[in-house]
Amino acid sequence: xxxxxxxxxxxxxxxxxxxxxxxxxxxxxxxxxxxxxxxxxxxxxxxxxxxxxxxxxxxxxxxxxxxxxxxxxxxxxxxxxxxxxxxxxxxxxxxxxxxxxxxxxxxxxxxxxxxxxxxxxxxxxxxxxxxxxxxxxxx
Numbered sequence: 001x002x003x004x005x006x007x008x009x010x011x012x013x014x015x016x017x018x019x020x021x022x023x024x025x026x027x028x029x030x031x032x033x034x035x036x037x038x039x040x041x042x043x044x045x046x047x048x049x050x051x052x053x054x055x056x057x058x059x060x061x062x063x064x065x066x067x068x069x070x071x072x073x074x075x076x077x078x079x080x081x082x083x084x085x086x087x088x089x090x091x092x093x094x095x096x097x098x099x100x101x102x103x104x105x106x107x108x109x110x111x112x113x114x115x116x117x118x119x120x121x122x123x124x125x126x127x128x129x130x131x132x133x134x135x136x137x138x139x
Contacts (some may be wrong), residue, residue, distance in 0.1 A: 003052070010052035017045035019073030027122050035077075035117035037072075039124025046125075047132055054135045066133060070126025080112040094117075 021041035028034025050058035062069075084093035100107035 006052045010048055014045045014094060017048070018034040018042055021045065021121075023095070025117060028117050029111070029113045033090050035120030036124055038117075039121045040128065042121070042125045043128035050130075050132070050136070055133065057077050059133060062129065066129035068126070070130060073119045073122025073124070073126055075119070077116050080115035080119060083112045083115075085103055 021038045024033040024041060024109045025035060026040035028038065046058050046062060049061060053061075081092045083095045084091055087095065089095075095112045097108065098107055
């Protein structure tokens with residue numbers, strides 16, 4: 001499809017959709033959202049990009065083969081789920097890492113739940129894009 005309007009709108013929309021997917025990913029362990037829905041939203045951005053600019057452009061914009069992305073996501077999710085075993089707790093139990101800064105900064109807290117969601121995000125994004133790219137190649 002060579003629609004100038006679609007290609008122009010896609011430049012802005014893809015960035016906004018990907019930003020929204022990151023937002024949904026980061027709020028997911030406290031509110032509705034998370035890695036699964038965020039991965040689907042990100043995949044929709046690449047699908048829109050493929051419709052506007054072509055499948056080859058979408059594959060090159062991704063930079064990483066989607067099957068590698070999916071496998072990496074499953075590995076990240078599995079490793080984050082097993083972090084509890086290293087501290088003598090059950091698998092998939094919540095683990096938190098407190099990173100403190102200097103004086104008066106308070107620091108940040110990272111949990112393995114967020115890391116698990118990131119793994120799910122990559123797994124879903126890679127799996128859906130593998131499916132989309134395979135369906136396009138079959139035509």
